[in-house]
Amino acid sequence: MNAKLADRIATAIIVAVSGFIVLLLAGLLGYIMVRGLGHFSYDFLTSPPETIRAGGGIGPQLFNSIFLLVLTMLITIPLGLGAGIYMSEYARPGKFTDFIRLLVEVLSSFPSIVVGLFGLLVLVNAFDLGFSLLAGALALTVFNLPLMVRITEQGLKSVPREQKEAGLALGLSKWKTIRSIMLPVAIPVILTGTILAAGRVFGEAAALLFTAGMSSPRLDFTDWNPLSPFSPLNPMRPAETLAVHIWKVNAEGLAPDAAEIAAGASAVLVLTVLLFNLAARWLGRFMYRKFTATK
Amino acid sequence: MTALIEIENLDLYYGDFQALKSISMDVPEKAVTAFIGPSGCGKSTLLRSLNRMNDLIAGTRIEGSIKIAGEEINTSGMDVEHLRKRVGMVFQQPNPFPKSIYENVAYGPRLYGINQRKKLDELVEKSLRSAALWDEVKDHLKRSALGISGGQQQRLCIARALAVNPDVLLMDESTSALDPISTLKIEELVQELKNEYTIVMVTHNMHQAARVSNQTVFFLNGEVVEYADTETLFSTPSDRRTEDYISGRFG
Numbered sequence: 001m002n003a004k005l006a007d008r009i010a011t012a013i014i015v016a017v018s019g020f021i022v023l024l025l026a027g028l029l030g031y032i033m034v035r036g037l038g039h040f041s042y043d044f045l046t047s048p049p050e051t052i053r054a055g056g057g058i059g060p061q062l063f064n065s066i067f068l069l070v071l072t073m074l075i076t077i078p079l080g081l082g083a084g085i086y087m088s089e090y091a092r093p094g095k096f097t098d099f100i101r102l103l104v105e106v107l108s109s110f111p112s113i114v115v116g117l118f119g120l121l122v123l124v125n126a127f128d129l130g131f132s133l134l135a136g137a138l139a140l141t142v143f144n145l146p147l148m149v150r151i152t153e154q155g156l157k158s159v160p161r162e163q164k165e166a167g168l169a170l171g172l173s174k175w176k177t178i179r180s181i182m183l184p185v186a187i188p189v190i191l192t193g194t195i196l197a198a199g200r201v202f203g204e205a206a207a208l209l210f211t212a213g214m215s216s217p218r219l220d221f222t223d224w225n226p227l228s229p230f231s232p233l234n235p236m237r238p239a240e241t242l243a244v245h246i247w248k249v250n251a252e253g254l255a256p257d258a259a260e261i262a263a264g265a266s267a268v269l270v271l272t273v274l275l276f277n278l279a280a281r282w283l284g285r286f287m288y289r290k291f292t293a294t295k
Numbered sequence: 296m297t298a299l300i301e302i303e304n305l306d307l308y309y310g311d312f313q314a315l316k317s318i319s320m321d322v323p324e325k326a327v328t329a330f331i332g333p334s335g336c337g338k339s340t341l342l343r344s345l346n347r348m349n350d351l352i353a354g355t356r357i358e359g360s361i362k363i364a365g366e367e368i369n370t371s372g373m374d375v376e377h378l379r380k381r382v383g384m385v386f387q388q389p390n391p392f393p394k395s396i397y398e399n400v401a402y403g404p405r406l407y408g409i410n411q412r413k414k415l416d417e418l419v420e421k422s423l424r425s426a427a428l429w430d431e432v433k434d435h436l437k438r439s440a441l442g443i444s445g446g447q448q449q450r451l452c453i454a455r456a457l458a459v460n461p462d463v464l465l466m467d468e469s470t471s472a473l474d475p476i477s478t479l480k481i482e483e484l485v486q487e488l489k490n491e492y493t494i495v496m497v498t499h500n501m502h503q504a505a506r507v508s509n510q511t512v513f514f515l516n517g518e519v520v521e522y523a524d525t526e527t528l529f530s531t532p533s534d535r536r537t538e539d540y541i542s543g544r545f546g
Contacts, residue, residue, distance in 0.1 A: 092353065093353070160390070162386060162388050162390035163390050163392060163393070165348065165351070165386065165390065166386070166390040166391075166392065166452070166455075167392075168348070168351065168379065169346060169348060169379055169383070169384040169386075169456075170379065170380075170383070170402070170403050170406070170455065170456070170459065171376045171377065171378075171379040171380035171403070171406070171407075171459065172376065172406065173376055176406070181392060184393070185393055
């Protein structure tokens with residue numbers, strides 16, 4: 001077989017494989033959208049669910065998902081940034097550092113149901129947090145953290161060594177160089193990764209079943225005092241997220257329109273994650289331009 | 296000429312490898328001193344010892360003395376950040392910060408407490424003029440430093456180093472990544488700058504050393520083979536190895 005023919009065959013195979021993947025994704029997305037979009041309405045997005053009757057919405061679940069995401073990120077971002085900066089700039093290369101890196105890798109490949117059970121035993125029971133948003137956020141932190149550490153580390157490693165040296169040679173301290181030279185360059189990468197991680201949090205169900213719980217109290221959207229038990233902002237209340245709701249409605253929903261609700265909620269979930277991804281790209285580019293003054 | 300930098304019995308090791316072997320020399324003030332020699336001879340290593348950039352490489356051990364303006368810099372108590380303010384550096388690859396042209400130059404002064412807009416403007420202009428770049432960039436100071444040519448970027452890096460008012464400027468093969476015209480501009484610039492700054496340059500290009508420098512040091516395998524006035528070293532070298540190198544027999 002001559003080289004030209006081999007090249008053509010390889011190209012054809014690669015094009016076919018990627019075409020197949022694109023088709024598969026488009027089909028999946030199309031199916032979810034077509035089934036779900038018909039159910040969209042302002043009412044569906046804002047009203048609480050119904051147990052027996054038709055016409056329930058996903059309002060509290062949507063709010064829970066977003067709130068849980070914010071809580072998780074509030075915990076994950078500072079920890080992840082700190083550990084990532086340490087791993088990239090301060091840790092001396094050696095067996096110990098490699099060991100930490102291995103642990104981080106292992107942590108990131110934990111099955112989420114295991115993280116959920118860990119959350120139930122440690123957070124919900126031993127720490128007595130109960131089924132709560134806080135327990136959910138901490139459980140999600142467990143498997144979001146490795147991602148965040150890796151993203152930060154990669155972001156900092158992607159900064160050209162020359163620029164780091166330029167900062168140091170100008171008399172900047174190590175921390176100042178990291179903070180004002182390296183982090184701005186790394187931020188687009190870190191930000192994009194963070195938003196993608198956020199998308200994962202948004203779609204997570206298994207780790208939340210036993211931590212954030214499968215029910216939501218009747219929320220009073222006029223009460224914004226985080227200490228009051230019916231306030232949407234109370235981090236100690238149980239909270240069913242959108243992904244958990246989809247699972248629950250499909251598994252044990254009694255409402256006559258359970259299938260439609262699940263389809264609608266799935267579409268909302270997918271759309272939100274899609275928005276996250278688009279926002280990640282846009283924001284990453286925007287920040288890069290802003291920090292580097294490029295057009 | 297008075298010596299600004301005095302190096303005495305300097306040994307430097309990377310792990311087990313001895314990169315510099317008992318170097319002793321003086322670098323005169325307000326003049327250009329060129330380090331020449333084949334790759335791996337230790338010239339860049341010595342240059343980077345002068346602002347303690349070798350500290351960044353794990354496993355580096357240094358013995359002996361380097362005094363700058365009479366002050367020993369190889370002590371654990373040395374304020375390395377302050378040292379690097381006094382000893383500026385320009386690298387092989389132009390490495391402007393990914394910020395605007397203005398911000399690149401204003402960065403150092405701002406760090407050292409100059410915040411008034413007017414003062415900064417003046418300083419930026421002065422530094423860019425000293426680096427012979429002002430006329431080319433004065434109308435678009437807000438543009439990204441990454442958008443100008445390599446030669447301009449390198450002169451911007453010189454301006455950035457000058458903006459913190461150093462005594463010494465180290466140039467680590469600073470023209471080797473540039474085209475001949477940009478190289479010439481920087482060589483001319485160095486001629487100007489030596490009236491105010493002590494310049495130490497590492498170069499691969501012997502002709503450059505001959506054109507630009509007042510003193511030339513020839514390195515081989517971590518040792519100083521010969522150190523003399525540039526004219527003397529190139530016309531009547533006293534060591535056979537120097538002669539072989541400058542006549543192109545090796546290296």
